[in-house]
Structure formats: C-alpha cells, structure tokens
Amino acid sequence: MSKPVMVRIRKNANQLSPAERDRFTTTLAKLNDQGAGLFKDFREMHRQQLALAQAHGAPGFLSWHRAYLLDLERELQRLDPSVTLPYWRFDQPAPNLFTADFMGRSGALGNVSFSGTNLLRQWQTDGAAGVTREPGFNVQTGRANVINQAITLLLGGDRPNAIFDTGTDQDGFDEMEFNPHGNAHTSFTGSSYIRSRGTAPRDPLFFLLHCNVDRLWARWQWFHNRFDGTQPNTFFFRGSATSTPHTDIGHNLLDTMWPWNNVTGFPRPDNAPRTPFPQVATATAPGPAPTVGDMIDYLGFLNAQSDMNFAYDVPFGVAPT
Amino acid sequence: MSEQAAQRLEEELRRELREAQAAHSQYLSELEATAEASRAARSSREEGLPGDLDDDPAMTVLTDTSLPDEPRIQVLHQLGPSLSRRDEFIEALLAIVKDRSDSPAVREAALQALGSAAFQVLRFRPHQPAYDDALHDLVADPVPALREAAVGILAQQHDPVVQETLIQGLRGEGSLPVERERAILLLAEDDHLDNLPWLRELYRSGSESVREQSVRFMGSYPDARSTLEGILRDKNESTSVRQQSGASLRHLAPDRFEAVAKEISTDTTDDPEVRTACLTALQHLGDTARVYADTEFVHRMQDVSGDESAPQVAQVARELLERRPDL
Numbered sequence: 001m002s003k004p005v006m007v008r009i010r011k012n013a014n015q016l017s018p019a020e021r022d023r024f025t026t027t028l029a030k031l032n033d034q035g036a037g038l039f040k041d042f043r044e045m046h047r048q049q050l051a052l053a054q055a056h057g058a059p060g061f062l063s064w065h066r067a068y069l070l071d072l073e074r075e076l077q078r079l080d081p082s083v084t085l086p087y088w089r090f091d092q093p094a095p096n097l098f099t100a101d102f103m104g105r106s107g108a109l110g111n112v113s114f115s116g117t118n119l120l121r122q123w124q125t126d127g128a129a130g131v132t133r134e135p136g137f138n139v140q141t142g143r144a145n146v147i148n149q150a151i152t153l154l155l156g157g158d159r160p161n162a163i164f165d166t167g168t169d170q171d172g173f174d175e176m177e178f179n180p181h182g183n184a185h186t187s188f189t190g191s192s193y194i195r196s197r198g199t200a201p202r203d204p205l206f207f208l209l210h211c212n213v214d215r216l217w218a219r220w221q222w223f224h225n226r227f228d229g230t231q232p233n234t235f236f237f238r239g240s241a242t243s244t245p246h247t248d249i250g251h252n253l254l255d256t257m258w259p260w261n262n263v264t265g266f267p268r269p270d271n272a273p274r275t276p277f278p279q280v281a282t283a284t285a286p287g288p289a290p291t292v293g294d295m296i297d298y299l300g301f302l303n304a305q306s307d308m309n310f311a312y313d314v315p316f317g318v319a320p321t
Numbered sequence: 322m323s324e325q326a327a328q329r330l331e332e333e334l335r336r337e338l339r340e341a342q343a344a345h346s347q348y349l350s351e352l353e354a355t356a357e358a359s360r361a362a363r364s365s366r367e368e369g370l371p372g373d374l375d376d377d378p379a380m381t382v383l384t385d386t387s388l389p390d391e392p393r394i395q396v397l398h399q400l401g402p403s404l405s406r407r408d409e410f411i412e413a414l415l416a417i418v419k420d421r422s423d424s425p426a427v428r429e430a431a432l433q434a435l436g437s438a439a440f441q442v443l444r445f446r447p448h449q450p451a452y453d454d455a456l457h458d459l460v461a462d463p464v465p466a467l468r469e470a471a472v473g474i475l476a477q478q479h480d481p482v483v484q485e486t487l488i489q490g491l492r493g494e495g496s497l498p499v500e501r502e503r504a505i506l507l508l509a510e511d512d513h514l515d516n517l518p519w520l521r522e523l524y525r526s527g528s529e530s531v532r533e534q535s536v537r538f539m540g541s542y543p544d545a546r547s548t549l550e551g552i553l554r555d556k557n558e559s560t561s562v563r564q565q566s567g568a569s570l571r572h573l574a575p576d577r578f579e580a581v582a583k584e585i586s587t588d589t590t591d592d593p594e595v596r597t598a599c600l601t602a603l604q605h606l607g608d609t610a611r612v613y614a615d616t617e618f619v620h621r622m623q624d625v626s627g628d629e630s631a632p633q634v635a636q637v638a639r640e641l642l643e644r645r646p647d648l
Contacts, residue, residue: 030605034572049442057443107530109506111537113561116597117637119605122568127512129540129569145433147398150341153334155402178405179398182437191473191507197440199477223334248443314330 008077010215011313013086013102013208014094020086021102026119027080028204031072035124041273042072043125045259046201050269053248054258056197059237060251061177062217063295065210067257067277067286070308072207074278084310087211090144090184091152098139103205110134110190125202133203134190144187146180152216153223173220181213215312218298227301229253229293238293253293261289283309348399349378355392356381379404384413386423394430405438411448414438418455418467425464432459432470460486460498468498476507484508491519502531509534512541521548533562540569549573550581556591564598575607586634587621593631600637604644613645 016024032039045051045068055064069085076083088097097103104112104120112131114121123130137144155173188195193202200206221227226234230253241249249267250257258264259272276288285306286294300307356378363385382388383396396404404410417423417431435452439445445452459471460483475483487504490497497504505519516538523535536552539545552558552566571578582599585591603612613619619642625631626638 026605034568034606052442053446055442057441057445061441107533108528109503109531109534111530111534113530113533114564116560116564116594117601117633119601121564121598122571122602122606124540124568124572127541128510128538129572130537130565132506132510145398147402148341150337151345154338154341154345172403172406175402175405177441178437179401182440183401183433185440186433186436189470189473190503191477191510193477195436196474196477197442223331 008073008084008310009313010084010211010310011086013088014092014096016086016096018101022117023080023083024076024086025102027076027083028207029119029122030079031075032123032125034122035127038075040125042068043201044271044273047198048269050267051258052197054250054268056177058248058251059174059235060248060255060257060292061174062214063292064250064257066214066217066295066298067260067290069207069210069214070286070310071260071274071278073310074280077280085211086208087215087312088184088205088208090180090187090209090212091146091148093139093141093143095140097205097208098135103208104131104133106133106135106139110192120204123204131193131203131205132190133188133192133194133205136187136189144180144184146183146187149216149219152176152180153220155220173217176213176216180216181209184209184212218312221296227297227299229296234296235293251292254291256289256291280309283307345399348395352382352392352396352399353378355388359385359388362387380409380413384417386420390424390426393424393427397430397434401434401437405441406444408447411435411438411445412451415448415451415455419458421463425466428464429466429470432467436474457482469503472498472507476510479511479513484511484514488514502527506531506534506538509538509541512538517542517544520545524552529559529562532559533565536562536566536569540572543573546570546573546577550577553581553585553595560592560594563592563595567595567598567602571602571606579603579607579612583615583618586638587618587625589625589628589631593634596631596634597637600634600641604637604641609644610646619645 011020013021028039031037046055055061055068073083073085076085088094099105100113100115101118104114104118106112110132112133155176185194185197185200193199194206194209224233229235230238232238235253237243237245237247237251238253239246240252240254241247243252243254246252249255256263258268260275260277262272262275264270264272277286277290279288285298285300285308294306297303297306298308299311359381379396379400382392385393414431414435418428418435420428435455439449439452456471456475459467460475462468462471472483472487476487486495486498487508489495491501491504491508499507502523505516505523508514509516509520520535520539520542524532524539527535536549539549549566549570553563553570555563558566567578567582570581582603586596586599586603588596603609622638622642626635626642628635
C-alpha cells in the first residue's frame with residue numbers, strides 16, 4: 001500500500017547540496033538573530049531541571065522531541081519554506097558536516113570556527129557568542145561512540161516500562177535514550193555545549209543529532225508497524241497521569257505536552273516559552289496542545305488528519321506491510 | 322519511493338538486522354564465557370559480588386578490575402541501553418569512576434556512560450547527587466583526561482567550587498587542574514565573572530584558535546568594544562580572529578559594527594574573507610532596511626559586485642543587491 005504524499009523531506013546532513021546547506025545555516029542563524037531571535041525560546045525549553053523532566057528519562061522522550069523539532073522546523077519554514085531539518089547520521093562518518101561552511105570546524109580547546117559566508121558565525125546563546133565543541137572522535141574519518149542503526153532498531157522487548165515491543169531479546173526501544181542518543185551527546189568532550197543536557201541546544205548540531213534520533217524512531221515505527229499508539233506494543237502507558245497504570249506527567253499517551261499546553265506550575269516549569277504549537281496550512285496535525293500520542297502517527301497512515309507533512313528521505317510514502 | 326524500492330529496502334533492513342542479531346548473540350556467548358572465568362578467578366581469590374549481580378554476566382565482567390579493559394568497555398557499549406535502567410549499573414559506574422586504582426580507560430568509558438545516563442533526567446534523578454560528588458572528586462584526579470572532563474562539565478554548569486579553584490590557580494594561589502589557557506576559557510563561559518583581564522592575556526599569548534576563542538568571549542564585555550573594533554580592522558590579524566571580532570563587536574555595538582563593516586566590505590585592499598563575512602552579516606541580520614537605505618553604500622556595492630578580482634565578495638555583493646526591497 002502506498003499513499004501520495006507532498007511532504008517536506010528531511011535529509012542526511014552529510015549529503016546536502018551546498019545550496020541546501022547554506023539555506024539551512026542561514027535560516028537557522030536568522031532565527032537565532034545573534035541571540036535576539038525566536039531561537040531563544042527553543043533554548044529555554046531545554047534548560048532548567050523541570051523543563052528537562054518534561055522530556056527525558058520517561059516514555060514521552062521521543063514524542064516530546066519530535067514535537068520540539070517540528071516546532072523549530074515550522075519556524076524555520078516561516079523564514080524559508082524550502083528549508084527542512086537535516087539529520088546527523090551519527091553512526092557513520094560525516095566529514096561534510098564538520099566543516100567551516102556547515103556546523104563549524106573545531107579548533108584548539110573546542111573553539112568552533114565558521115567560514116565568512118556562513119551566517120552561523122553570528123550565532124549566540126545565553127548572551128555569549130559562538131559554540132564550544134570538542135569531538136572525541138575524528139570527524140573526518142570516524143563516528144560517534146554509539147550503537148549502530150541495526151542494533152538500535154533491534155531494541156524493544158516485553159518489560160513493564162517498555163513503550164515499544166518487538167519481541168526480541170533486547171529490552172525497550174526507549175532505551176535508545178541512553179545509547180545511541182546519550183552517547184551521541186557524550187561523544188564530545190571537555191566543556192562541549194552538546195555534552196550536557198542543560199547546555200546542549202546552545203550548539204546547533206544538537207538539532208541535527210535529535211533529527212537522527214527521531215529518524216531512528218521513524219524507521220523503527222515503519223519497520224515494526226508501530227503507528228497505533230493504542231496498542232501495547234507501541235506505547236505502554238496508554239492513559240493519562242491519573243490512570244492506572246501511569247508514569248510521570250507529560251509521558252503518558254493522553255498527556256498534553258509542556259510548553260505547548262501552556263500548563264505551568266510544579267511539576268511543570270513556571271513558564272511556557274512557546275504556546276500553542278504552531279499551526280500551518282499544509283497540515284492539520286498536531287493541534288495547538290499536542291499529546292504524547294498525537295506524535296505517533298505522524299505520516300497519517302491510520303488517520304489522514306494526523307499527517308504532519310514531514311518525512312525522512314528513506315523510507316517515506318509507503319505504509320508498512 | 323516505489324513499492325518495489327520499499328520492498329527492497331525492507332529486505333535489506335531485515336538482512337542487516339539478522340546479521341546484527343547474530344553478532345549480538347555471539348557477543349552474549351563470549352560475555353558469558355568471560356563472566357564464568359571471572360567468577361572462577363574471584364572464587365579462587367575468595368572475592369564475590371552480591372548474589373544477584375554475580376548471576377549477571379554483564380555486571381560480573383564490568384566490575385572485575387583484574388580483567389583487561391576491552392571486555393569491560395564492551396559491556397558498556399553493547400549492553401548499556403538495557404543496563405541503564407538499573408540502579409546497580411549506575412552505582413557500579415560511579416564506583417569505577419571514583420576508583421583511582423582502576424584502569425583510566427575504563428574510568429573514562431564509565432564517565433561517558435554516566436554522562437549519557439544523566440540525560441535521562443527523571444530516571445537519573447536519584448543518582449544526581451552522587452554523580453555531582455564524583456565529578457567534584459575528579460577535579461583533583463591524577464588522570465588528566467578525567468580532570469579535564471570533570472572540570473569542563475562543572476564549569477559549564479557555572480559550578481562555584483570549580484570556578485574558585487580555577488581563579489585561585491590563575492592567580493598562583495593554588496594548582497590549576499587544567500592547562501592555563503583552558504582554565505581561562507572555562508571561566509569565560511560564565512560572563513557574570515570578571516574575565517576580561519584573563520581574556521586579554523589569552524589574546525596576547527595564544528595561538529590563532531585560542532585568540533579566536535578569546536575575542537569570542539570578549540563579546541560579553543562592553544569594555545572590550547574598542548579592542549574588538551581594533552582587532553576587526555587589523556589587517557595583520559588572521560581571518561578567523563577578525564571575523565569573530567566582528568561577530569563579537571556586532572553583539573556589543575550593532576550600529577558601530579554596521580559602520581565598520583561597510584568600510585571593510587568596500588575596501589578592495591582588505592581580506593576577501595573578512596569582507597565577505599561583513600557583507601553576509603549586513604545582508605541578513607539586524608536593520609537591513611537601514612542598510613539598503615544607505616544609498617552611498619548601495620552604490621559602492623554595485624562597484625564591488627563587478628570586481629572579479631575578489632569573486633566571492635562580488636558574489637555576496639550581488640546577492641545583497643538582488644535582495645534590495647525596491648527592486
């Protein structure tokens with residue numbers, strides 16, 4: 001079964017054309033506007049403990065970050081409709097990514113240098129210029145210290161807390177939050193911004209890292225046919241934070257997600273930097289206050305109204321068998 | 322994507338997964354053998370693990386300091402995802418990191434694993450205090466890589482204890498846990514501190530990359546404004562340092578940057594890369610309407626756009642002209 005699609009395709013960052021690369025870096029830098037732009041809201045969403053708790057260490061991790069990336073991408077597309085988020089395939093060498101024309105070249109003590117035409121030279125977060133990034137691997141020939149894609153796709157098994165079940169020996173696809181996700185972050189050393197959860201979004205590479213995390217989830221979904229959030233092998237905690245059983249608030253299938261739900265006060269943070277979720281003419285999903293479950297059928301295979309108008313270069317457009 | 326292509330992709334993926342599963346099963350067999358040998362050796366040394374851990378080949382291997390590094394590190398890489406939920410795994414990692422008699426390579430791998438686990442905020446919360454303690458212990462560790470990692474993580478968090486250690490070290494009142502240049506740059510990540518004197522020192526004494534870092538952080542201090550303008554104008558300074566000075570000046574004084582950038586971008590004797598960086602910033606950021614309203618500047622851009630002796634500058638100038646609102 002196939003479906004006609006007109007979607008914005010997210011591509012491998014290492015394979016972008018120079019024009020695609022430059023449009024992305026220019027648009028991202030304009031969104032940052034040397035610290036004064038809307039990007040600062042995305043920075044705030046991934047900073048303090050209560051905010052980080054909305055998105056990490058529990059089953060809503062993947063849904064929250066899918067929404068986070070899509071929110072950013074839609075803001076980029078307001079500036080340039082042709083731009084999509086590229087992904088950093090961190091289990092493979094990506095020499096074209098770590099250049100002065102793209103995500104920057106790391107020098108001594110983690111200084112990241114950009115070329116004259118790369119507007120990321122003007123990048124600023126938290127009142128400070130630039131990026132600190134010290135790769136713990138050879139960026140020309142090596143890769144991050146992560147499990148590879150095949151092993152990642154094998155994750156998943158019967159367990160009380162698992163959200164994805166493939167029936168294999170390995171437990172819990174959501175454990176990819178540790179590796180490859182966590183390991184992709186910690187493959188950078190020293191005081192690299194991307195190495196720590198509170199500073200990671202200060203490095204624009206963070207969004208390409210998470211785009212690959214989302215791509216891996218998308219690929220897992222496609223391969224194992226996991227688009228129905230009401231099924232136990234797709235999501236375990238299928239109620240809300242007051243259901244039985246339940247997990248932390250914001251991580252149950254029916255929970256709306258901070259900040260887009262504009263719910264503040266403990267256990268949520270005291271403010272909501274971005275609310276509601278941006279609506280676009282090309283897709284009706286997700287709505288202004290998306291739930292964890294709303295982010296699962298992102299291609300609209302089960303319900304055409306759930307189509308969020310984005311997909312990955314491989315595979316797309318074809319429903320799982 | 323056609324259905325045939327999707328089918329081929331699925332078949333290829335299934336083959337890849339079968340191979341990965343087979344390799345993983347092979348690894349588990351080898352791990353069990355290693356663990357069995359470890360238990361036997363420990364038994365002969367009259368050592369042991371708590372019962373439940375002793376049954377777990379991964380934990381048995383990970384915690385056996387008599388084993389070579391490779392099988393212990395492999396446990397972290399191959400089985401980390403499934404182990405990461407277990408409290409005893411995190412506790413074992415903390416113990417390894419704190420054990421100065423253990424292998425530096427295993428300790429570094431354990432520290433990376435803890436960093437990865439720390440991203441799982443809710444699950445890691447009970448271990449956070451012990452992790453913070455371990456990081457503070459590492460500030461005085463004999464292994465340089467571990468010291469550097471811990472100081473870097475804590476400095477990014479603006480940890481006051483580490484900051485005080487670095488400041489005292491720079492003043493000569495104590496020992497520095499990392500090299501002097503790194504210490505200055507780590508302090509500079511917190512612009513609430515008075516780092517400008519250290520940054521000026523770094524600029525005078527450092528390599529090109531270090532100078533670039535120093536002007537980058539100078540952009541947080543209004544008192545550095547004239548210094549940054551001077552560096553931006555200095556044709557004897559390297560391209561990347563000048564470009565970064567421009568970015569820092571733009572943060573502190575966007576109007577002043579605009580004026581200087583216009584001068585540099587039309588100076589045919591100046592570095593094409595620096596001219597390009599100035600033009601790129603003028604074109605995309607800040608009050609672009611004001612830039613385009615400067616008819617004299619726009620007129621000079623028309624000359625620049627035709628100057629093929631600096632083709633990259635000419636190209637960016639043409640792009641700037643093409644974006645003029647009145648065209």
